Amino acid sequence: MPPSISEKRAAFRALHRSGCFVLPNPWDIGSALFLQHLGFKALASTSSGLAWSTGHADNALPRDAVLAHLRELVRATSLPVNADFENGFGATPGEVAENVALAVETGVAGLSIEDSTGDPAAPLLPIETAAHRIAAARQAIDAAGGETLLVGRAENFFAGSPDLDDAIARLRAYAEAGADCLYAPGIQTAQQVRAVVQAVAPRPVNLLLGAPGGLSIDEAARLGVRRVSVGGALARAAWGGFMRAARGLAEGRLEGFAQAAAGSELNALFGRNAAPPPR
Secondary structure (H helix, E strand, C coil), X not given: CCCCHHHHHHHHHHHCCCCCEEECCCCCHHHHHHHXXXXXXXXXXXXXXXXXXXXXXXXXXXXXXXXXXXXXXXXXXXXXXXXXXXXXXXXXXXXXXXXXXXXXXXXXXXXXXXXXXXXXXXXXXXXXXXXXXXXXXHHHHHHCCCCCEEEXXXXXXXXXXXXXXXXXXXXXXXXXXXXXXXXXXXXCCHHHHHHHHHHHCCCCEEEECCCCCCCCHHHHHHCCCCEEECCCHHHHHHHHHHHHHHHXXXXXXXXXXXXXXXXXXXXXXXXXXXXXXXX
């Protein structure tokens, strides 16, 4: 029998207590099932991967489309799912709370709230405003039973404001507002990672690793990182293979299919997908 939603959430929280685990980011049911097949212990959605799969840019999908996607992922896999819930899809803390409550209803084991605005002239919300939104999300989660893990994201390095001190101040404020896990996507060096881990201890830290050449997963673990996610990197890798093959095909070449997955392997993988949805 597949695990219940409560069991998934308990397992997800347990992963954050010690060690370091990899939290890969599928963008659809098929990619989620393959990651489960490989033995990962939890998954996280990716706003960019989902958006690209529907022909949109990142952060362009409406709330209801994201909620429907989260329901699909939760029902498709027996693993806990962490939701990339963007900025909470609300202009006010009250709206964020309402939307977080809807996200919790999808069965996700965790969800993140960002502090970016999308406005190049003022890319980040004021810290107090962003912290109020985290507090509203915390209240919504607690009202639903408190099982869902809340991640506070400081978007400085993604929003064109790479100020580590400000990012740390934001993460500390989000921890005080009720975030269970902290995340500053875009930090890259050991010094940056160590500073963030130490600043918010004992709360766990998520680190984004989406390209070779930087910190390894083992190095991140030694720095005290609790979980490593890859954001849209798996989706970008899939798009890279597709685009190379498609461009070659447009030029009359078939070399791009040389490393294509075997249809028999895919049929065997998905033919095993007969488990009932979680209760």
